Amino acid sequence: TDAEVSTRKKTFAEVQTERLDQAERTVLIKCPSKLNEKKLLQYLSSHGNVESHFFFENRGINALIEFSEKSSIASLQDAVGIPSASEHHVVPFKSRLFTFTLKNPVSQRVEDSLLHLSPQCHIPVKDLIEKLCLADSISSQMYILLNEYQLTEENIKLRFLACSLVRDFTCAYFPDSTVKPFGSSVNTFGKLGSDVDMFLDFGDAGRHATKMKKGPFEMEYQMKRLPSERLATQRILSVIGDCLDNFGPGCVNVQKILNARCPLVKFSHQPTGFQCDLSVSNSIAIRSSELLYIYGCLDSRVRALVFTIRCWARVHGLTNSAPGAWITNFSLTMMVMFFLQRRSPPIIPTLDQLKELADEKDKHIIGGYDCSFVSDLRKIKPTKNKETLDVLLGEFFEYFGNFDFRKNSINLRKGKEVNKPESSPLYIWNPFEQDLNISKNVNQPQLEKFIAMARESAWILQKEDKTQQMIDKEPWGLAALLIPFGKNNSSKMKNRMKGIGSETIRSLLDSLKLNNANSQQKAVGK
Secondary structure, eight states: HHHHHHHHHEEEEHHHHHHHHHTTTTTEEOOSSOOOHHHHHHHTTTTTTEEEEEESSSSSSEEEEESSSSSSHHHHHHOOOOOOOSSSOOOOOOOOOOOOOSOOOOOOGGGOOOOOOOOOOOOOOHHHHHHTTTTTSSSHHHHHHHHHHHOOOOHHHHHHHHHHHHHHHHHHHHHOOOOEGGGTTTSOOTTOOOOEEEEEEETTTTTTTTTSSSSSOOOHHHHOOSSSSHHHHHHHHHHHHHHHHHOOOOOEEEETTTSSSSSSEEETTTTTEEEEEEEEOHHHHHHHHHHHHHHHHHOHHHHHHHHHHHHHHHHSSSSOOSSSOOOOOOHHHHHHHHHHHHSSSSSSSOOOHHHHOOOOOGOOTTTEOOOOOOGGGGGSSOOOOOOOHHHHHHHHHHHTOOOOTTTTEEEEETEEEEEEEEESSSBBSSSSSSBBBBBOOOOOOHHHHHHHHHHHHHHHHHHHHHHHHTTTTTOOOOHHHTSSSSSSOOOHHHHHHHHHHOOOHHHHHHHHHHHHHHHHHHHHOO
């Protein structure tokens, strides 16, 4: 029942279905600058009940309007006109994106037009640091950071709407297709301002199996056959990419990247303000999104720690939005999950434990890999671990500052450090495709930088005199870790840096010696 679903944590599939359905009943309106909210809603209600709405800023004021019934959209579309082709000629594709202007703009009282605008991006780090200094513990600092950075309800609606608007194009060719977000938009670890990864899903796999048993004939569609699935994917994306480019209102900078390992179409969706990446259904990526969703829902400390570590890594240049030898956010997130599995008692279960709890409907074998794990959060026993985030943050830096990366790899299936199967500097097992290392791109200097920063951070947290720093109005706790080391001008910081600098350099030299010895051994072994 609905009541039962709303009291417990929803499954990943339930959330997706509900959001996709909402998005189908949603329109986006570019509003006049002097807008009376009451007048707008009053007018829209003439087409049907408005379930929810919000305003946001993106090249002017915009309103996202969710109707209770899909039929209200058709009613509104009937009333909307086509732009007059004075200097431009228009492509007559009728979407759910509208521009409203006032027929006779009257001078309004200022208070009439004060709209509440939902923020669609997070505050700059320097503003965050100021907020953090006012908190009373590292735990509360971490929850402040989480609240500032995480996706809001409104932003999530906008993400699903962007997918739904792309679906309007794919359905012209493939009426049963859906376009769904995956990755950070849905795994509970997305931050405001991040791209929208979406995939095109034909959802045919299990659909006809039951119906086909009836009747005396084996029946199938005649379809175009191609030598490989990859080629089919490339052709489909190429056509959809051209469609968005030629007909999609507000779709700009469309790039078809069809020769990538995973072919995709990149584009900017101006009406929502998102950078989007569209690919064709990748079941394993969806399983990863759901696995993280489960971990994120199990305990509030999980997300607070992940957001904190990712922000810390970005500030210190350990992660980068450009591809390269840096640690990715996905790898970092997996490292945090592993650390939480290693606590005593564990804060989150291993993937093998989640697989034990899986029932028939949770069974997923994809391309020969077993991707089964429980989807019902109620079946997972809550942790007995009571450690505070203050403790966990320091322990995370300690743990990875002293992790034996040369010998050990990180395995979330087992929740154990296992010997590295090959010599990549950082080896994190892909949770599903067991023969892949998700951090294969990371080189030795980047890993060493990570270790040095982790040690330094552990050291700062241990040495800290919080009360004194609060009296001196100095950044303390998490705030002190979000200032690039060595960039702070206060003499105190410089004095502290002396000790740190030499220690870090010593540890780097030690690790270089070890690596040198290592590579010499390898050379000898060859």
